[in-house]
Amino acid sequence: xxxxxxxxxxxxxxxxxxxxxxxxxxxxxxxxxxxxxxxxxxxxxxxxxxxxxxxxxxxxxxxxxxxxxxxxxxxxxxxxxxxxxxxxxxxxxxxxxxxxxxxxxxxxxxxxxxx
Numbered sequence: 001x002x003x004x005x006x007x008x009x010x011x012x013x014x015x016x017x018x019x020x021x022x023x024x025x026x027x028x029x030x031x032x033x034x035x036x037x038x039x040x041x042x043x044x045x046x047x048x049x050x051x052x053x054x055x056x057x058x059x060x061x062x063x064x065x066x067x068x069x070x071x072x073x074x075x076x077x078x079x080x081x082x083x084x085x086x087x088x089x090x091x092x093x094x095x096x097x098x099x100x101x102x103x104x105x106x107x108x109x110x111x112x113x114x115x
Contacts, residue, residue, distance in 0.1 A: 001031060002028060002031060002032075002035070002037065002038050002041065005024045005025075005027055005028040005031070006024075006028065006041045006045070008020075008024045009021045009024035009025050009028070009045045010045075012024060013045075013048055013049065013052060018049060018052065018053070021045065021048075021049055021052075022046075022049060024045070025042045025045040025046055025049070025074075026042075028041060028042045028045070029042040029078060029081075033081065034081075034084075034085045035085060036082045036083075036085035036086055036087040037082075039078045039079070039081040039082035039085060039087070040078070040079065040082040040087055042074075042078040043074075043075045043076075043078035043079045043082065043099070044075075044096065044098035044099060045098075046071045046072070046074040046075035046078060047071070047072070047075040047098050047099050047100070047101045047102055048098055048101075049071040050068045050069075050071035050072045050075065050101045051100075051101045053067045053068050053071065054068050072101060072102060072105065075099070075101075075102055076102065076105070076107045076108060076111075079093070079099075079102075079108075079111055080111065083111060090111075090112055090113070093111065093112070094112075
């Protein structure tokens with residue numbers, strides 16, 4: 001089921017079906033809140049949605065900016081939940097292209113252990 005939801009979200013976003021993409025991500029998060037992979041994959045979906053709402057828009061509207069922030073917040077929350085469920089691949093967090101919209105956010109940087 002989690003793989004199907006992830007695939008559905010990817011397909012729906014490619015088709016521009018944002019509402020259905022979010023529905024799949026939400027379901028993935030709810031399926032097993034303590035499954036680190038489900039939470040991580042949901043974070044990736046939310047981050048892609050954040051990028052989607054302002055992509056190719058030189059001047060996003062206020063509503064689009066608010067929606068982008070909402071998706072970024074959901075992505076961060078999902079990553080936090082993934083870490084709470086023992087996700088420990090910090091290298092992947094940095095390199096995953098799906099998470100690029102989160103790069104530079106203080107909330108994203110705070111997820112990494114201090115050295």
